[in-house]
Amino acid sequence: MKTVFLVALILGFGGTLAGAHFAPWLEHARLPSHTSVVANGGRGEQFLIRLPADRIAATDGEAGGLRAKGAGAAMLLPAQFVAEPLLVEHFKVRDAEGSVIGVAARHWNGGGAGPTTTWSVLIPSRGALVLSGPGEARGALEGALRAGGYSAGEAWGGQIAVPMQRDGDGAVTAGTGEFEGLSGSYTESWTVAAVDEDGRVSGTIELNTITSRPQ
Amino acid sequence: MKYLFVAIVGLVLGAAAAGVVLYFNPLAAKSAEMPSPTDRVLSYSLPDHVLEFAVGEDARLFGQDTGDDSLWEETIDRTAVLALVLNDGSNQPAALASRLLSTSAETDLLLRGVLVSDHWLVTVPGEGTLFVQADSNAWPFMKETLVPVWYLDQPWTGPAEYWPTIGPGADDSGRVVGVTGVFRGSEGSAVERYEVTALDPARETALAKGELHLNLPGPQVAAQ
Numbered sequence: 135m136k137t138v139f140l141v142a143l144i145l146g147f148g149g150t151l152a153g154a155h156f157a158p159w160l161e162h163a164r165l166p167s168h169t170s171v172v173a174n175g176g177r178g179e180q181f182l183i184r185l186p187a188d189r190i191a192a193t194d195g196e197a198g199g200l201r202a203k204g205a206g207a208a209m210l211l212p213a214q215f216v217a218e219p220l221l222v223e224h225f226k227v228r229d230a231e232g233s234v235i236g237v238a239a240r241h242w243n244g245g246g247a248g249p250t251t252t253w254s255v256l257i258p259s260r261g262a263l264v265l266s267g268p269g270e271a272r273g274a275l276e277g278a279l280r281a282g283g284y285s286a287g288e289a290w291g292g293q294i295a296v297p298m299q300r301d302g303d304g305a306v307t308a309g310t311g312e313f314e315g316l317s318g319s320y321t322e323s324w325t326v327a328a329v330d331e332d333g334r335v336s337g338t339i340e341l342n343t344i345t346s347r348p349q
Numbered sequence: 350m351k352y353l354f355v356a357i358v359g360l361v362l363g364a365a366a367a368g369v370v371l372y373f374n375p376l377a378a379k380s381a382e383m384p385s386p387t388d389r390v391l392s393y394s395l396p397d398h399v400l401e402f403a404v405g406e407d408a409r410l411f412g413q414d415t416g417d418d419s420l421w422e423e424t425i426d427r428t429a430v431l432a433l434v435l436n437d438g439s440n441q442p443a444a445l446a447s448r449l450l451s452t453s454a455e456t457d458l459l460l461r462g463v464l465v466s467d468h469w470l471v472t473v474p475g476e477g478t479l480f481v482q483a484d485s486n487a488w489p490f491m492k493e494t495l496v497p498v499w500y501l502d503q504p505w506t507g508p509a510e511y512w513p514t515i516g517p518g519a520d521d522s523g524r525v526v527g528v529t530g531v532f533r534g535s536e537g538s539a540v541e542r543y544e545v546t547a548l549d550p551a552r553e554t555a556l557a558k559g560e561l562h563l564n565l566p567g568p569q570v571a572a573q
Binding site: 135138139140141142143144145146147148149150151154155158159160161162163164165190191193209210211212214215218219220222224226233234235236237238239241243245246247250252254256257258259262264266307308310 | 351352355356357358359360361362363364365366367368370371400401403420422423424425427428430432434441442445447449451452453454456457458459460463464466468470472474475476477478480482517526528529530531
């Protein structure tokens, strides 16, 4: 009887500690990665953002424009930042098949020597990828829409592609998890299909990345 | 039957003893070394400096309502997105930060604690953008403050100070990468500190002040 008790006690103690150490308590669900091999080396992967569904929030302020509208909750900037050339947007991110796999932050900064754009894309089961490059001109989206016949306050439909980051300009700057140590490039393109009377933009953002591990 | 009963009692007592060991385990309570006094400090207060907070359904520490725009998909339901205004030393707004947080698969209740992967994107207008990667240990806060006060109705005895950063740097600090502007090309370390100043489950109120200590030696080149 005493032996049974002691063995059970040790098993209970050891099993609990082993569970605390080895159990995968907080692993994230992972979907298969849709990557392709690039002809001249590297791994290609596309990330998609469907607007307006995937927009979590965007800052207001003078730089916000149409992109600050249609967000679940506008981020109200403090007075000191309202006139700054600064736009912060948060999105859900999908894989090439359209399944949500992560979240992302996009910072556009129009100050300094020239506008810059930085993306932080977090895929919880894989890690984070930081992309950066020259930013688009202020109001690039609005300008392209106006050229396509859009007028503020009126609904608009059509198909306009706005390249925000051209081939060769955007770079993979940092990474964590399985993206750690990778270098590469990216392009960013917005395709707008509609704008409603309230300024809510419907369309798709495509982030096309090519990454490789430096030899 | 008697043996089965004794075995069950033994297992339960053994598990309870292990639970006590885990609760008081000093290995799960370590933090990074104190930052240098020369570090650049950006501060925030919660909830005043929160521009936006979206949280996954399985990442709700305070059991709050996630609203209609929650991160409900199973791939991101242990994730949170937080936007903050960061103040400088004169307590004026100096930067905007996006924090993408997720529970970490590196969580190890025996040796490391409850880990959160914290990815900051910090833009300082007129200067540039920084990326900060930090592993934060939420276990000390959960054990000492959140569970006793918020869930077990014990009286609040704060304020309570925490230094949650425990990696991924060799000195247990976070990693900073300068991305654009004057920060471009620089690398350094970061440590976060926060102080919970009020916690009232009856009023569903939680107040805190936080600081991000940035140490950025290395090259700083002209703006992009």
